[in-house]
Amino acid sequence: MSDMTETGRAGRSRMLPMAAIAAVALLGAFTLGDVLSFEALRDNRAALLAYRDANLGLSIAVFMTLYVIIVVFSLPGALVASLTGGFLFGTWLGSLVNVSAATIGATGIFLAARWGFGARLAARMDMSQGPVKRIKAGIDSNQWSMLFLIRLVPLVPFFVANLIPSMVGVPLRRFVISTFLGIIPGGVVYTSVGAGLGEVFARGETPNLGVIFEPHILLPLLGLCGLAALPILLKALRGGKDI
Structure with missing residues (x-):
């Protein structure tokens, strides 16, 4: 009985990081909508630029810390x-x-989920039989392609793309590399929009946040998705054999 109690306690303790992330995310959804907004950036742009000009290195460090917190807690x-x-x-x-x-923030969610339930779920899938076992084997044999696909497809929520790999036993190194490389296209698009905000502010307009779905952006992204999916397709045509 004591062994079962200790096991139960250990299982609950493993869920604490994910429970904390969920609690902060819920609180942030109701309290930070007006703080982390385009309007807040517009209204504070002069102070932000002045601080950056005086403290570039510190500005980068503070900004990255805040960005990581936003991603980890899905704020x-x-x-x-x-x-x-x-x-x-x-x-x-x-x-x-x-x-x-x-990438750092995504890795934080991935590790919290893997420690909480992902590792055990992946182990159970490995030990299972029938369709579940075949699905897990298919995922394992196409991990790189699937990881890049969930990063490149604009419709896959970032939080979901961090959780799925933790539940199917993706190695940490593979997760970090595919996340960093896979989010570069979309990251460059939105960063370039931000780089032009000075002119947008001067005109009193708002940025086009749906730019990633415009044809000249979306079609190249879909092309990258096709390249990522190509190894899966070729493997299927070869009867599941490695290319």
Whole structure:
């Protein structure tokens, strides 16, 4: 009985990080909508630019810390944070800062989920039989392609793309590499929009946040998705054999 009690306690303790993330995310959804907004960026742009000019290195460190917190706890404002990165640091430095911070935050969610339930779920899938076993085997044999696909497809929520790999036993190194590389296209798009916010503010307009769905952006992204899916298709045509 004591062993079962200890096992139960250990299982509950493993869920604490994910429970904390869920609680902060819920609280943030009701309290931070107006704080992490485009309007807040517009109204505070002069102070932000002045602070950046006086403290570039510290500005990058503080910005990345805040971005990581936003991603880890799934707080509202991730898109505004990407725009802010471009506004403060330009397209190329801003893209590096945004993508790096998003990858660190995504890794935090991945590790919390894997420690809480992902590792046990993946182990159970490995030991199962029938369709579940075949699905898990198919995922394992196409991990790189599937990881890039869920990052490149604009319709897959970022939080979901962090949870799924934790539930199917994706190695940490593979998750980090595919996340960093896979979010670069979308990250550059939104960072470049942020880099042009000075002109948008001057005209009294709002940025086009749906730019990623415009044909000249969406079609290249779909092309990258097709390249990511190509190994899966070729393997299927070859009867499941490795290419």
